Amino acid sequence: MPERTIAFFEVVAHASGEQTRVPPMExxxxxxxxxTASVQDRMxxxxxxxxxxxxxxxxxxxxxxxxxxxxxxxxSMMDWSxxxxxxxxQNASRGFVDTSAICFLPFGNVVGIMQGSVSAPSHKRLEDWLNELHLFPDTRLAIRPVLSRAEVERLGTAHGASRIEIKIGNHKASALRGRTGRLASFLRRAHEAYGDINVTMIISVPRGKAREEDRQALLDDLRDIAPVAPGAADRARAKLVYAEADGAERSRLVELTEHHITAKRRVSAVDDDGNxxxxxxxxxxxxxxxxEHEGELRAAVGADLG
Known part of the structure; x- marks a missing residue:
């Protein structure tokens, strides 16, 4: 049985470059x-x-x-015996497809996706499809990864960032659309200038009281791209700075591409009768x-129980 990745995303409204949560959609x-729609109306x-x-x-x-x-x-098809x-x-009346299974959960506009293959539709393809079909005609939708609250809180409580390393692979720069910080702008400009490229950016701010504001500014730019980092970056890590009560600083390394809520499961293709x-x-x-992850998912999208 093959092992597949299940990833969770949140559907939000996207207008004027801003992403905002909306009440549960129908x-x-x-x-x-x-x-009951025709194939053409679903295409x-x-x-x-x-x-x-x-x-x-x-x-x-x-x-x-x-x-x-x-x-x-x-x-092609091969007979193994x-x-x-x-x-x-393919012909005019038939075609071959790669398929993703998608479940909309009953809270917080959370969606779970399992791709049947690496070329099956991703969450960005789902976003494109929903918007082009105008299933919700009054709302432009964006789909962003659901992030573990514990990791997000680490970003929220930090006082600065002394070092960041981000690698954006080709075809992924579009995930930065709508992000307004300097990091996102630098990365977008690189892709606009050189086309379909891989970009690795490392920014390091020296220690010392005189550079405190620069570390705070770097953290602000990091927070701007953190919600989309799992979908946009091949690698994204940062050394966060926290201030102790006595004025001393401590650092913590965080991996921004690894706190997207995911799981792996084996999926049976056929039953005992070959169906x-x-x-x-x-x-x-x-x-x-x-x-299994309902509590964590609810907390991440602000749909806590009770």
Missing amino acids: WDKALSDLS VDKEVTLVGSVATARGQDHLLLHRVKDDTEWL TGQWQELE SIRILSAVDAILDVAA
Whole structure:
């Protein structure tokens, strides 16, 4: 059984460069409406072609988001008993897709996603698809990683940052859209100037009372990109500075790309009779992990119990 990663995200409103939380949205109604829509009404064709469909499991609807494979991709099938293979060709009435299973949780606009492959739709593709279909026509949506509150609180209680190291891989700079700090601006400008590149940035502020304001400013810029760091950066770490009561400073190294709430689970593809159960298995895994981490997820999005 393959092991898949389950990651959790928060759907928020995005307007004028700002991301704000909104009351719980009517995901059940949106999925119900989607289940009766035509294929064309569920399709977005921009950089890639995305199609949504609805699967029912555990008595509720869930979203399957598919990326249609380009007709130039080489697709083949092999018979393992004979070694014979044949090419698979798309035609006008059929296509091959990579699929992600997506569950909208009943609190805080939290969504759990399991990609069926590395090329299956990510949370950014889900964001594109939701906005292009105008499922919620009065709201422009953004989807950001749900971060562990403990790590976020470490950023909140720090007095400065003495060193940061960030690596942004190609195709990831778009995740910095809407961030207004200097770090995000530097990284965006690098991609605008040189195109599809990998950028590694290291900034270090010397110790000493005279540079205290600079360390505070660096921390402010770090806080600006922290919410999107797990989706934007291949690596993001920082040495945070905390002030002791006696005026002394202590440092702590934090990894900003590793406090996104995720889990790994094995997903069965077929049952004992050889019937496909991968979608049911994926939904079960997402909902089971969501139940295990419900307290942490609720706390992270401000939907605490009671």
